[in-house]
Amino acid sequence: MDPGPELTAAHEKLLAEDRGGLPLSAPAGPGVAVSPPPPKARTAPPPAELPGETAGFTGRVAEMSDLAGIIDAGQRIVVISGTAGVGKTSLAVRWGHRARDRFPDGQLYADLRGYHPEQPVAAGDALAGLLRSLGLPADQIPPGLDERSARLRSLLAGRRMLLLLDNAATVEQVRPLLPGAGSCVVLVTSRDSLAGLVAGQGADRLELDLLPLTDAVALVGRLLRSRTGDESAVTALAVQCARLPLALRIAAELALMRGVPLADLVGELSDRHRRLDLLATGGDPQTDVGVVLSWSYGHLPPPAARLFRLLGVHPGPDIDTHALTALCGDSRPAVDVLTRAHLIRRTDNDRFVLHDLLRAYAARLAATDxxxxxxxxxxxxxxRLAAQTAAETMYPAERRRLVDSTGPDDAVPDLPGPRLDTAARSLAWLDAERANLVATAVHAERHGRPEHTTALTLVLLRYVEAGGHHDEAATLHTHALRAAARLGDPRQEAHLETNFAVILAQQGRYPEAELRLRRAAATTTDPAARARALGNLGHLHERQGRYAEAAALLGEAIDLCRTAGDATGEARALGNLGQVLLRQGHPDEAADRLGAAVVINRRIGDAVGEAYALISLAHLALRRGEHERAAALSGTALTLCRGNNEPGGEGYALNALGLARLRAGDHDTAIDLLRQALVTFSRLGERAGEADAGNSLGEALTAAGRFGPARAHHRSALTLATEIGDHHQRERALRGLSSVVPPESSR
Known part of the structure; x- marks a missing residue:
């Protein structure tokens, strides 16, 4: 039965009230159709889709300020780029939450999964999600990409909204999602620099670097909830995790879960190859460091992927374009791809760096390549070739010794390299590559290429010795001696032992140096190698005050050098013998040996050897009261040392020149020169030189009537000379102290 008119009217009234007071239809007159009125729009809350903030967010104060400044200046698209795990999303989300009031129409979020191993989100699918978030029913979303993009721009027109497009891989993934001109702001996070957005859409870019060490340490402390007081372990953990927030969070969770002392975990993580396994979460690929890095690698084109793998072969902290070329040929296009993907970072001086976790991942890939x-x-x-070229350019007189000790390297290919045609360029290259050269020598010894370890170490001796790079020298020689033993080459072992002893003597470690020199002399029959060992042993004995032994050893070294035709070694031994004779009180014989050393050095072009012989002649002139001659000789030596990168010789020349000015009565100039000498020796760690210059400065200050400082310098020289066993400087310090007016009567 149909309802009656009254029931029908009541039902329509109820429906109208439910629809907001508007009737579904009105009574129709004859022949008139009446359409229902449009529905009244409901007021929906604005979307608020940003993920939650990362707990314990630390640092990034400058970056947050920079981001705000960019947007305050009117920029509407900002690309936040950086390597995997550096915290790009965390930064964008944190800024978005704090800037919520600037976007009253809401905040949209889309994870584009650009580096996910599964299919990244297509721009069309991302658009559909954004349109749904803006209230568009699914059946009204256009099917085509262009239509969806146009509809998004229409819906965003006039609105003040924030769009966070997270984890984008390409410009094509992002460009259709951008609003038109208006008041919306778009933040895009990506491991790629997305240069096309900058060029095509006028986007700005915020590069996110690794956390500063202080912030990384603070983050670890916050994550561990102050459960450790071991600051050194916290710092080490921050470094091992490459100051990457993702890795730091995983490591902190691992420490809390295990409940072991943090130092134990640091010890395990010291193996960088095992580090990736330890930083695996085991369940969530989104937070597994190795998996996250593999996503970046998996998106590389083949040439860039090859370069990234081969970078895992390089053992040093950074690499320049010449080494890159040696490693894998012309790699400029691939380098650009890796740089844009933030898998390598270009430094200000045009070098390239991988952070530790990326290097470990690259090394893992290289192991199977x-x-x-x-x-x-x-x-x-x-x-090896570049280092030898640089060393020979800086120290041309050393060329014979280098060939004698390392032998020719016929296998060296003709590779493009840096210009090393001047001493200045060679020094700059060696300074820039020092860490790489040491790491390479160690790596070669550990990976079955011992001949490269010994050759590099022998080549680098003069550079590390002159520069006071004692730690690097010790590392090089420790591994080189193992390599030489593996090669079964006693001649190289003798040269290496002698070199190591020279470095130890420079540090004032005379007993260790003597042990190595005696071992070198006893284990080789090669005349040149034995002569170097005996000559340096004689020089060491001269410092210890063992003058007769020193003279005998140096005489034997001279004979061996003449037999071997080693003019460089002969000149050095003659110079050292002249110094011994001067100490023994035989000035005429000393002058004869020193003069012969100068002649040989000038003939073979050894400017450094000549400088040291001139310094000894200057001291001889001082002994004879010839102050102006002493000043001229030491001045010439100073010029030679400064022009040939010999800072140790520069210190001894300054010392001799200062003494010459002191004997001439020019106290102020003498004090200034001797202070320079003392600073030079202190910087180099040349302890015998420190004692020498300290005594000289004490004598100059005494002559100037400044007795308190004079006493202090003589006391320091006495302590130092006693510690290292330098007989001459110890006696000189005692004489200096006895000549200083007691403190109560000093001025």
């Missing part, structure tokens, strides 16, 4: 072995060989040959 057949190209890795040949690439390492090319790299080792390149560094």
């Amino acid at each position: 057949d190209e890795a072995g040949p690439a390492l060989d090319r790299l080792l040959h390149y560094y």
